[in-house]
Amino acid sequence: MDRTHLLNELWQYQLKFGFISDKAISRISKKLNVSIVEIESVITFYHFFHQKPTGEYIIYLNNSIISDIKGYEAVKAAFEKETGCTFNEDGDKEFSLFDTSCIGMSDQEPAALINFLPFTDLTPNKVKHIIASLKNGENLEDLASKTKSKIQYHPEGEKAIIFRPYEMGKSIEEGLKFTPEEIVNKISKAKLLGLGGAFFPVGYKWNSCKNNEADTKYIICNADEGEPGTFKDRALFQYLPGLVIEGMILAGYATGAKEGIIYLRAEYQYFKDKIEDVLSVFRKANLLGENILGVKDFDFEIRIQLGAGSYVCGAASALIESLEGRRGEPPVRFWSATKHGFRHKPTVVNNVETLAYASRIIELGEDHFLSMGTEESPGTKLLSISGDVAKPGIYEIEFGTSIIDLLGIEMSQATSPYFIQVSGPSGECVNNTEFNRRICKEDIMCGGSFMVFNRTRDILNILRNFMEFFKEESCGVCTPCRAGNYILTEKVKKMQRGLSSQEDIEEIKQWGKIIKLSSRCGLGKSSPNSLIYAVDKFKDYFNLKIPPTNEFLNVEFDMEDAVQEFDSFIKDTQT
Numbered sequence: 417m418d419r420t421h422l423l424n425e426l427w428q429y430q431l432k433f434g435f436i437s438d439k440a441i442s443r444i445s446k447k448l449n450v451s452i453v454e455i456e457s458v459i460t461f462y463h464f465f466h467q468k469p470t471g472e473y474i475i476y477l478n479n480s481i482i483s484d485i486k487g488y489e490a491v492k493a494a495f496e497k498e499t500g501c502t503f504n505e506d507g508d509k510e511f512s513l514f515d516t517s518c519i520g521m522s523d524q525e526p527a528a529l530i531n532f533l534p535f536t537d538l539t540p541n542k543v544k545h546i547i548a549s550l551k552n553g554e555n556l557e558d559l560a561s562k563t564k565s566k567i568q569y570h571p572e573g574e575k576a577i578i579f580r581p582y583e584m585g586k587s588i589e590e591g592l593k594f595t596p597e598e599i600v601n602k603i604s605k606a607k608l609l610g611l612g613g614a615f616f617p618v619g620y621k622w623n624s625c626k627n628n629e630a631d632t633k634y635i636i637c638n639a640d641e642g643e644p645g646t647f648k649d650r651a652l653f654q655y656l657p658g659l660v661i662e663g664m665i666l667a668g669y670a671t672g673a674k675e676g677i678i679y680l681r682a683e684y685q686y687f688k689d690k691i692e693d694v695l696s697v698f699r700k701a702n703l704l705g706e707n708i709l710g711v712k713d714f715d716f717e718i719r720i721q722l723g724a725g726s727y728v729c730g731a732a733s734a735l736i737e738s739l740e741g742r743r744g745e746p747p748v749r750f751w752s753a754t755k756h757g758f759r760h761k762p763t764v765v766n767n768v769e770t771l772a773y774a775s776r777i778i779e780l781g782e783d784h785f786l787s788m789g790t791e792e793s794p795g796t797k798l799l800s801i802s803g804d805v806a807k808p809g810i811y812e813i814e815f816g817t818s819i820i821d822l823l824g825i826e827m828s829q830a831t832s833p834y835f836i837q838v839s840g841p842s843g844e845c846v847n848n849t850e851f852n853r854r855i856c857k858e859d860i861m862c863g864g865s866f867m868v869f870n871r872t873r874d875i876l877n878i879l880r881n882f883m884e885f886f887k888e889e890s891c892g893v894c895t896p897c898r899a900g901n902y903i904l905t906e907k908v909k910k911m912q913r914g915l916s917s918q919e920d921i922e923e924i925k926q927w928g929k930i931i932k933l934s935s936r937c938g939l940g941k942s943s944p945n946s947l948i949y950a951v952d953k954f955k956d957y958f959n960l961k962i963p964p965t966n967e968f969l970n971v972e973f974d975m976e977d978a979v980q981e982f983d984s985f986i987k988d989t990q991t
């Protein structure tokens with residue numbers, strides 16, 4: 417057994433005992449031949465591993481901005497009142513409370529995970545009932561919520577690509593009529609893009625993996641859906657897991673890979689067993705295993721690897737580090753994953769939605785896909801719409817659909833939309849002069865998260881939530897991201913206190929540029945986006961926040977800070 421089993425070993429102790437003791441670490445160290453120090457460094461990297469004992473019930477309450485506008489503070493207070501514990505401190509034998517970032521429930525907020533089971537649409541009363549029931553010894557599973565999202569079809573439903581009737585094995589049967597080269601060509605011809613947010617051409621990726629000779633290759637399904645506001649991949653696994661699995665099998669057939677791994681975010685472990693059941697059905701139908709559907713040497717197997725709570729692991733390079741049993745820190749790589757990926761073997765990493773589309777393209781034919789959407793982004797796309805809308809949920813939209821249509825009466829039914837965040841905190845905010853912009857490669861792309869805020873929402877509150885998120889999730893290996901996101905968060909807080917000047921706006925832009933240009937991975941390259949877009953697009957709002965008279969106030973404030981900092985510096989140097 418090697419260190420690629422490390423996360424699984426840690427999970428066994430975490431789930432059984434609620435924490436990972438020194439004794440457990442020592443045992444794992446001997447078993448996997450990994451030093452204790454290294455194991456501890458891995459444990460401390462992930463949100464859901466604990467080294468101190470926790471209560472019987474571990475409660476993770478989502479603190480995303482959508483949760484915030486739907487009543488997070490009141491729910492948080494209710495949890496503290498009913499349990500008698502405080503968030504992010506040692507709990508008692510019964511309860512431990514922790515904040516966590518988006519858990520993929522933005523259409524049902526506020527939401528929490530209790531021992532990794534979902535509890536949605538929380539209110540203080542609901543919390544009171546849940547905690548009282550747990551204290552009475554009621555079964556946690558019986559209390560948990562059903563988490564199905566509302567699926568809203570393409571406006572012309574019959575044209576839907578994803579949310580249409582599913583027939584198990586259909587895409588594999590169709591795919592086997594073609595050679596691996598032809599499959600790659602079909603995906604390339606369809607111009608399928610990576611739909612997790614990177615929008616990298618999928619055909620290119622598959623072709624590169626196929627052409628790299630190796631005894632072993634891997635297909636990884638990236639189910640680490642961590643961008644706040646997105647929940648489409650959860651819905652895909654809950655409604656159409658077979659479609660995703662078939663996409664993996666087809667990718668294996670096209671590239672010559674025989675092993676697939678679903679990297680499932682820890683927040684979604686409550687449906688891991690359901691995916692395992694579907695995999696068993698696939699095995700029985702000879703859609704997995706050896707000589708699939710009688711085709712000699714077409715072997716493919718899939719296993720599930722649980723993540724452990726880290727946004728940055730959604731990036732392919734960090735995800736591979738995590739799979740290899742390390743901290744999920746994006747390395748400086750000179751090779752693409754399709755050449756040296758998991759275990760240094762050619763590897764395709766595709767998002768859940770991308771694989772589902774690959775399967776449909778083979779099933780329906782690339783011409784069907786090309787008949788919709790735009791020139792550069794054909795087909796449809798799944799969006800997770802949440803916030804100030806009457807109908808939150810998953811929408812399958814045609815690429816090229818305008819923002820105004822998404823907000824309209826036929827679709828999400830937004831109420832006084834004002835600030836729209838397209839593609840999550842790492843994406844771009846849009847003001848009401850831009851509502852005719854279209855979701856497509858030619859205009860504004862969206863990885864899946866589409867958050868709507870009305871005029872009653874405070875923009876600085878939204879931006880502060882985003883910046884706190886990035887500050888928390890930065891893995892810290894590069895200084896611009898580690899320090900820069902901290903500085904930008906402080907700038908937002910300063911503005912909220914009414915102490916900023918125009919100079920701060922300029923500094924925000926400069927810091928934003930530095931972070932974007934000098935960070936190693938996508939987190940740092942995108943974390944300042946919302947803030948630097950917002951200060952330009954919502955000038956009226958920011959002008960109100962920074963009256964010209966504040967220039968004097970700002971100088972005075974900075975002087976005080978400087979004197980205090982200098983005093984502590986002198987004290988530090990004297991001790």
Ligand code: SF4
Nearest residue numbers: 892893894897937940
């Ligand atoms: Fe880590 Fe941020 Fe650097 Fe990415 S940009 S490697 S998250 S410190």
